[in-house]
Amino acid sequence: MKIAFIGLGNMGAPMARNLIKAGHALNLFDLNQTVLKELAELGGTISDSPRDASKDAELVITMLPAAAHVRSVWLNEDGVLAGIGKGVPAVDCSTIDPQTIRDVSAAAAKQGVVVADAPVSGGTGGAQAGTLTFMVGAPLELFATLQPVLAQMGRNIVHCGDVGTGQIAKICNNLLLGISMVGVSEAMALGDALGIDTQVLAGIINSSTGRCWSSDTYNPWPGVIETAPSSRGYTGGFGADLMLKDLGLATEAARQAKQPVILGAVAQQLYQSMSQRGDGGKDFSAIINSYRKPK
């Protein structure tokens, strides 16, 4: 299949690589020439603009850092919609607010193009290993078309509903994740301060009603879960600044929907404080250090 792939950053580049490996012909676009050359050597074709990349493509995929990029890459004069053919399937995999993708989708609809949103989870590790989760907002027919291609970059391809619901699912899940991690941090730090062994406490929580992914898979207390970032100095996981971005999307979407999110708003500010102290690059589970005496 001839696929336009636009946005080749830390996530996009390995995703594109997996599609090349799977035998697709890729039209590539990014502002970074180095990564373009690397992927061209693997067999991709370099394009001059999103429009250019989209012209003869049978599928368009974009993976961009923020809503402003999505708007310009799709809607500008040399953007995707200026090049894409009528009826060609298209999907944006960026993590952005639901409204932006709905706006892009509405603009595309006017020229007979259906655009899905399919934000991912799984990080750069998942992008490289091809084990990402895709949360897809699309009409059923488009979902059926996208599913096999996304499956070459990921393991779980979940249909969430119409366009925009992929973003909603991701935003809501990560809102809860951001809260849970703070909750586990408070519970573990309190237990330690009161004198219970943290390994024992984690074991009890994990078999009780406090059980959650942030405790049983990604516990922030060093040594409780050997494979968690907390056991290797809070490196190599999901950075606090990325969690901060997602909580920003969640609280802003909530504001627009006139929906309160009290703990979510507090959690956002706590990660903001952590980032201000210079720890935004650490795994988000290092939020537990906000609850422990400095050594």
Next chain:
Amino acid sequence: MKIAFIGLGNMGAPMARNLIKAGHALNLFDLNQTVLKELAELGGTISDSPRDASKDAELVITMLPAAAHVRSVWLNEDGVLAGIGKGVPAVDCSTIDPQTIRDVSAAAAKQGVVVADAPVSGGTGGAQAGTLTFMVGAPLELFATLQPVLAQMGRNIVHCGDVGTGQIAKICNNLLLGISMVGVSEAMALGDALGIDTQVLAGIINSSTGRCWSSDTYNPWPGVIETAPSSRGYTGGFGADLMLKDLGLATEAARQAKQPVILGAVAQQLYQSMSQRGDGGKDFSAIINSYRKPK
């Protein structure tokens, strides 16, 4: 075995009943004469005071509403310590602060009695069915002695460490539980406001990083989990006022330990607001109604 059982409320009475069924001889004490008579008809013996009940007992169990009752039942002139024999095993199953049980334990130690703490989870349903979880703080030898008896009232008998760690484990777990439930409520209500199907959203969360007991077993959105209180009008589960009590214990223990618990403190106030509005008797998952437009 001859067992003194003191405190026969909503939890204590069914627990005592299970011990009688298991063949033990019970010395019973409570201020409520009605329940005493009921249990006496099943074979128990009514005592005049905690001291009286403890006199010839081979094991003493107490199950009381709050720390003040535990202090008076154990330490008063006609309390347990005035009657219990040297070396007789003893356990308090109340949910209270860790310091009170440590104080009682220290007083008991002076007369050669070792007192464990073993707060439970599982509610009145678990007490009746004999499926409670006991979180036990006790020296290993005492734990070994208690384990078979507690197993006649519960399913999971967990050793948490020395005296007081049972309370710590329960407090920390319920702190996290109280936070998680608010987090799930915010995520589900936000998702609904933004336009995703709540059943779909719950499914995605439950197979992703937001996964937790409050979502996959006890989801607050009506209809998502058929067996959850939310699917039967928020009745018959763990009342918000009980959650409020536990969060009060957690934040007070944190205060004494000079340990911050930010989301925990906010969650406590949110359940307090819910209670003030008159909904303290509903299951704690009804906190989600604080996030939904009134109908």
Next chain:
Amino acid sequence: MKIAFIGLGNMGAPMARNLIKAGHALNLFDLNQTVLKELAELGGTISDSPRDASKDAELVITMLPAAAHVRSVWLNEDGVLAGIGKGVPAVDCSTIDPQTIRDVSAAAAKQGVVVADAPVSGGTGGAQAGTLTFMVGAPLELFATLQPVLAQMGRNIVHCGDVGTGQIAKICNNLLLGISMVGVSEAMALGDALGIDTQVLAGIINSSTGRCWSSDTYNPWPGVIETAPSSRGYTGGFGADLMLKDLGLATEAARQAKQPVILGAVAQQLYQSMSQRGDGGKDFSAIINSYRKPK
């Protein structure tokens, strides 16, 4: 003076009326034809577009609901910058984020126009009475030019610094105001619940370290301050939805500046809850009802 006045809503219309009264010739623009006709009858001239209104003006004033309107009124093809003469002083009185006015100002600078920001406080009452406070961000020279005209619409004309600082001053003041009002509400409601007379409590606070405008001038407890909205059913003051807008600007500006605002974020969510319950149209001091038992 020939003044272009664009944006004639609840605030803009009475402000323009005061300028007409003061003897200025006004070029008027708004989408609402009714208000245009009303002001034309007082002597103003109706324009076809912001560009049109600005063409021969010696001063341009805009007063708009939100940042999106400011961008389009100033930057669109038929916007202010397409009509305004080089060197003509200009000021936007809208309450928006600091970045938008800085962007507009930078665009204006390219054609030799200096734009100030001068958001107001004082509400529709102050707009009618000509007693507004203007918080002005402008170079000193422009401030000197604007000062006498703004003084015909307001009482306090405060210079805050360069362009954008007017918005910053307003955002920061209202962030604190939003927090203070919740703080006073918690203190008054707690005092009442504990059994002190609220009039006495307010008196003590107002002569002590808790003293603040939200208590001594605008106390949320009915009857404490006769002239406060709380004493007339929370009507006719500063609506909770307007406070919500300002707190949204504050937390979003904070997010962009990577600056935590913890109590501000919580306060925003509390007003959001109040609004969701249907009380967004009441004066913001009605937040105290979130702390009182429903009758």
Next chain:
Amino acid sequence: MKIAFIGLGNMGAPMARNLIKAGHALNLFDLNQTVLKELAELGGTISDSPRDASKDAELVITMLPAAAHVRSVWLNEDGVLAGIGKGVPAVDCSTIDPQTIRDVSAAAAKQGVVVADAPVSGGTGGAQAGTLTFMVGAPLELFATLQPVLAQMGRNIVHCGDVGTGQIAKICNNLLLGISMVGVSEAMALGDALGIDTQVLAGIINSSTGRCWSSDTYNPWPGVIETAPSSRGYTGGFGADLMLKDLGLATEAARQAKQPVILGAVAQQLYQSMSQRGDGGKDFSAIINSYRKPK
């Protein structure tokens, strides 16, 4: 007048000194022998117990660190109530929870003694200078008796209502103060991050709706108010650990009254975090450093 003065710590000692200076004969009790000797040299009489001190006193004053001390000093076998004569006026100046003083008062009433509560504000500086504020909970007759004596130790003697209302007034005021100071800190730090001059911002706030004691008298930004602790390295004011104590009293009183205090609970946790980082001894306005980049 013969006055029993019990509790001669950082506050009690200078208060007692002022009474001696005013010509009263003092019966003194404290566990600290050094301070007893110092005051004895000024003319006071050392007593062996609170009972002893109270025996021939015409007025009993206590000034103690916490509720537990108040209970024991008044109610123990060798406590005040064991020595005080029927009808002798009595007052406790400690800052404690309202319930404790009501309990002590009820016990005293049984033997014909009326006990007032009169917590103070003004710190050790105010105690030495005799410029304290006394918030007095007492029947009118007792208030009239106490007023002239308290006026020898303080400047403002405020009647708050019946016994307990002194504590309530202090708790509610300091709850608001703790919140306001965090609010001012967030507003000042945000303004600085956004680029407004902090001196200018403080000036605007102080003449606008954000005006409060924490801003216009005690601003946490260094240099804004020359006499504030922030301008001398956050030394010599009201320590964060003392604010933490008062917020603990407020949230605990709220919990017992089933009254939510959301911002108050968050503020408490923020001072707790500050204390955990080792800054509990600094003036409470140093909470602003939680919002500024570490240098």
